[in-house]
Amino acid sequence: MPKMNMIQALNSALDIAMEKDPNVVSFGEDAGYFGGVFRVTAGLQKKYGLDRSFDTPINEAAIAAMAIGMAANGLRPVAEVQFSDYIFPAIDQIVSEMTRLRYRSAGQYTQPIVIRSPWGGGIRGGQTHSMSPEAFFTHIPGLRVVIPSNPYDAKGLLLAAIENNDPVVFFEPKRMYNGPFDGKPDGALQSWANHPKGEVPEGHYTVPLDQAEVVREGNDVTLLAYGTLVHVALSAAEKSGIDAEVIDLKTLTPYDIETITKSVKKTGRCIVSQEAPRTSGFAAELAAQIQEDCFYSLEAPIYRVTGWDTPYPHAHEWSYFPGQDRFINALKSVMEAA
Amino acid sequence: MPKMNMIQALNSALDIAMEKDPNVVSFGEDAGYFGGVFRVTAGLQKKYGLDRSFDTPINEAAIAAMAIGMAANGLRPVAEVQFSDYIFPAIDQIVSEMTRLRYRSAGQYTQPIVIRSPWGGGIRGGQTHSMSPEAFFTHIPGLRVVIPSNPYDAKGLLLAAIENNDPVVFFEPKRMYNGPFDGKPDGALQSWANHPKGEVPEGHYTVPLDQAEVVREGNDVTLLAYGTLVHVALSAAEKSGIDAEVIDLKTLTPYDIETITKSVKKTGRCIVSQEAPRTSGFAAELAAQIQEDCFYSLEAPIYRVTGWDTPYPHAHEWSYFPGQDRFINALKSVMEAA
Amino acid sequence: MATHEPRYRVPVPKYRPGDEPDFSHLKIPAAGQAKRPGVDVDGRDTIDLALGMVRVLDHNHQAVGEWNPEIKPDVLREGLRHMVLTRVYDERMLKLQRQGKMSFYMKSTGEEAVAVAGAMALKDSDMVFPSYRQQGILFARGRDIVDMMCHCISNSGDNLKGRQLPVHYTWAEGNFFSISGNLGTQFPQAVGWAMAARYKGEDQVTASWIGDGTTAEGDFHGALTLASTYHAAVILNVVNNQFAISTHQNMAIGDAPTFAMKGLGYGIASLRVDGNDFLAVYAAMQWAAERARKGHGPTYIEYFSYRADAHSTSDDPSGYRPKTEAKAWPLGDPIERLKNHLIGLGEWDDERHETLEKELNDLVVKSYKEAESHGTLHDGPLSPIPSIFEDVFEEQDWRLIRQRQDLGV
Amino acid sequence: MATHEPRYRVPVPKYRPGDEPDFSHLKIPAAGQAKRPGVDVDGRDTIDLALGMVRVLDHNHQAVGEWNPEIKPDVLREGLRHMVLTRVYDERMLKLQRQGKMSFYMKSTGEEAVAVAGAMALKDSDMVFPSYRQQGILFARGRDIVDMMCHCISNSGDNLKGRQLPVHYTWAEGNFFSISGNLGTQFPQAVGWAMAARYKGEDQVTASWIGDGTTAEGDFHGALTLASTYHAAVILNVVNNQFAISTHQNMAIGDAPTFAMKGLGYGIASLRVDGNDFLAVYAAMQWAAERARKGHGPTYIEYFSYRADAHSTSDDPSGYRPKTEAKAWPLGDPIERLKNHLIGLGEWDDERHETLEKELNDLVVKSYKEAESHGTLHDGPLSPIPSIFEDVFEEQDWRLIRQRQDLGV
């Protein structure tokens, strides 16, 4: 099976989707000729033409609005927001329009749209290239939020998102475009070439939009993660010597409550994690729902491993980023709690 | 003591703040000459002049940006967003600029800004005049989110917000501008004139920005609410016959963790509530933190009483709105749980 | 009372309640003066049209000048009928709202020509993205009045399942988009729709309408930028009815000479049109549609008009403008003007007009009775309660299923 | 390779890698042609200036025409010095970034005149809201170079406590706002600042700069709308350096003839200026500042220039434009042009220029050594770790206190 990094896997998904369905179009700032600042859309303009893969003016609201108009008229737009930090000018179009159109028109218009956006920190991007704004989007009814953690899923989830008829915000953990990251910034760079999830079929396949995956089985504690933190969580579980079950959520809304509760009922302990600031983050939603559904199985409080309630700092990135040590500490605390 | 409804109380706060500090200015769409579509700013232009209370073009982003520039230059702007449903065009200025300026300039510039906005449902406003978007704002570091539930607090909190040096989003439960609402839409309209919290001093006073209030003492279960739902929760507590302690949060970020945990540790049970859609709402944050801090005191899972994960419907508003029955059911369930 | 001079300029309208409005200062070009360029004109060369005003009906109600669309009397009568129906419908719905039959209503009084003539100059297969004051389009396109009323009273016949505020219509069959309560959002969406139409090889034209106040929104700029960049087959219309709720248009226009002038900053063909002149509106829209259909790109049009009544049922304009302003408005009433034109042509008379008004009034009254047979807002039947959980996603996820169970429906 | 005709227009630049760039199609008005109206001109009457180009230095490097600001040679030499320093500094920082000394860098090569002449034409007490390519302002205002470098390497001497990406300076003492990484956001903020200055009775002028690509953002429209409505004492500058990362300016400009023309849609006085002509930039900014100071309202200025190097250290322009384009650029290099002008005046020579370059290079090298004495990004010292919890609120709340404890610092 071919080896792909996450950029190649995403590019392959777009290529296949555009090949298969002439109504799929891709656009964004620098996403046409140049193929995107991270090169995820590279080659598509050459292959599919100027009107199927194109650059846009720098106006994220207009990008979303163009996608809305196109989708209502039968296309399947895949729009890129250059960094997820810059998605806020578009959020009104997403909250007030895209995610409500099916509802308010009682199904007369639909919105098969994917908004892709490089997401998360760990690249010394400072406060404007590091955000993890997923919680804002998980609070929006009618929106799917998807965050892959590896090339195999990235491709399968992106294809599923494009083929799905609901609007999807698809965040791409840019720290892992080229390789998994264990949360230790000083370690050697890793490559997807040596990772099982770097094996990516050339052809079409999908990964379901509503299923989480147990990526490490364990009996003592359930550790929930998505995106960049999946690998950090895994490495921490290995290092800690604690028999943790690690679940990669993949889709945040709607999240896979079954897989989650099954695990927590088994282990009796749970850690939820996110890179975003703690307060009102998505980990809070998980904790709230899990304590409700698994209350009588819980032997310890659910712990949150998160970024701090501060903007993302530049120089002290690694004091902000929830790395291995913070996960290991949490694992120890949750095991000690009783 | 004079009786005031919430509009009068807010107007009085603005009047006092502008009288006291010549750097306080107030502006927004229709908020100048006309005094706002809910008349909260009525009379201010006449009294303080065109440049202290004025209308703006219809551009919420520009309103926020103007406030940011003015505040950085020493003014204390109080900006109105006509309905909280329309705050999204301004959210980029709030997330990326207003709440980060002190941080990224290492304190060289500060942002003493209040954004006021009529908030919440229950007025047959349909999906564009009913939203409760507070959870989006509670996830933003460096932002205070305040929601009063009565005239006395409205005035005292607004004055505190204006005098505070951090940016504040101040949501006004419009269903209760003229009177408290017990969550039964068919009941007679109530007036603040007959409510103790409708007694509002004429002069200056503040209500602290970081303190919740136990508005009903009880021993069996703690019920957390803010804004419109405070009165719904209180009425439900009365009707249910359950000895519920009801806490009015008033300030969502930073929330008053002490008052909350003290109560939950006492009662051992907790219901958190919000009118907004359930997933990733502010109630999730509360539940997540409470189960962490009070785990060993909890005798039942924390229940959430919330709006549904749908846009706000128009005709079926009262099937969406978490009214008395839903609170009473939750109270019963949480008491039965064991 | 504040006595100091404002330290920056805050625009105020010329007249406030109690003042005697006098609009003689408004420079209104005479009918027939504007030149009509070919539909392939370079957008940048339309500055005279953006600063002037396309007007066809002169003070004697005669059609004059290059922009005279020379429409047949039958079509004019049809236009008159749609406009009268719009007005009659609006009046009736306002009354019903006051009686508590619906939660909210918005009239389009004084602006009927903008919607009706605009819609008639388009093909019915053209796509429209209106805002909340172009109900005239629905009449021009022949939407069933009972259906419209069922929407407004949110009953079981509401094609939107009671989910939207009254007047926020959607009618996909009629190529009528879903009206948003959020100002301006649909303007750039219309450009996306127009691009998709071309993408699919259709010659459909797309038109959208917003108000003068809404031009200040960021989405206005997004729409014009997209339209200019991608040379979209779109017509972007601004209805300058002088007010945005209580706020005069000078708050949005600032120092710009006209709203039409804003289009020139994007190199888009830009016209300013007498919005109370049925023929001028028709001619402008026809020109723009032909331009778009032939691939010459977007057109941006300002309609100079006046909001003759309150903003909505939540508004009382006597708090911010003289009651006599609408009467003093120099561009008159669009229905009167078309009626007088037809009379001048010998194609209409007062008696026929009265008969028409009566007929349409009866139609509206009768239709409302029928609409109520599908339910009322207060006593139902409404759309079934479980429908509030539908159409959120294509299929309900576990959360919605649980929530429906929680609600017990 | 896709073979079909695009179904809507997608603008592409004239030249791509491998092409031989030739800019003879660009209509560039000769120096001295533009008329200089009084600073109280009605903004609507500046259309010739918005479509033309203010240029002072002619092809013989002589200053000609009404816009010649007639600056003393000393001042010109000072400007030259600041521009050379900007360039030398940029070069050095790029090298250091390549060596891993800082995380990121952005040069302003080719655009030095815009920032330096602009800053020099303002008073130091005037407020600036720059974006990330106007570091020249800091040199013109005499900011300490070591401080600038400490910011870029995020060490203990960084006045921003390591919180911002390099080049995102803040310097309140120097009336230099905090640069945002988000495009366009500061443009309307500048208007708010300017209004507050007048509110406080100050005669301070406020200026902001964004790029050509950024004009497409909604905040651009917000800024011009506010400035026009409130008649603010603000100067809104657009640096048209032809590119927005890989995207050519024709994506933002669409069918508009010039970026300057966009200002006319708001009735704002609008100029288009040769951005590589120190004297023209100086003259335009001086005019605009006087206009603002005297209460005649805002000015909007496009600087026609060329981004002579990569967008940032994350970018390689050889992927999207010919390598030879900068050389082929018809407006030349701003430093060369001012240098030649001074030489023509007999006020400068090659030898002095070389000496200046050497002196400034030494200054930069020496300064960097000193900067590193305050720490390096990798080995520190940086600002103390607990500082990441400071300045979020005026005072830390319980969450931040707990989180600091969690981090164990």
Ligand SMILES: Cc1ncc(C[n+]2csc(CCOP(=O)(O)OP(=O)(O)O)c2C)c(N)n1
């Ligand atoms: C984004 C947004 N901001 C504010 C409002 C509240 N609002 C509703 S209508 C209106 C005035 C609109 O004026 P205009 O665009 O001139 O249209 P008109 O009502 O005159 O037809 C305002 C401010 C809104 N609906 N959406």
Ligand SMILES: Cc1ncc(C[n+]2csc(CCOP(=O)(O)OP(=O)(O)O)c2C)c(N)n1
């Ligand atoms: C809101 C936002 N969207 C996108 C970006 C990513 N971005 C950074 S610079 C840039 C190009 C800006 O081009 P231009 O305005 O012409 O300025 P220049 O870099 O040429 O000086 C883009 C798209 C951003 N920083 N902010």
Ligand SMILES: [Mg+2]
């Ligand atoms: Mg209007």
Ligand SMILES: [Mg+2]
């Ligand atoms: Mg540029």
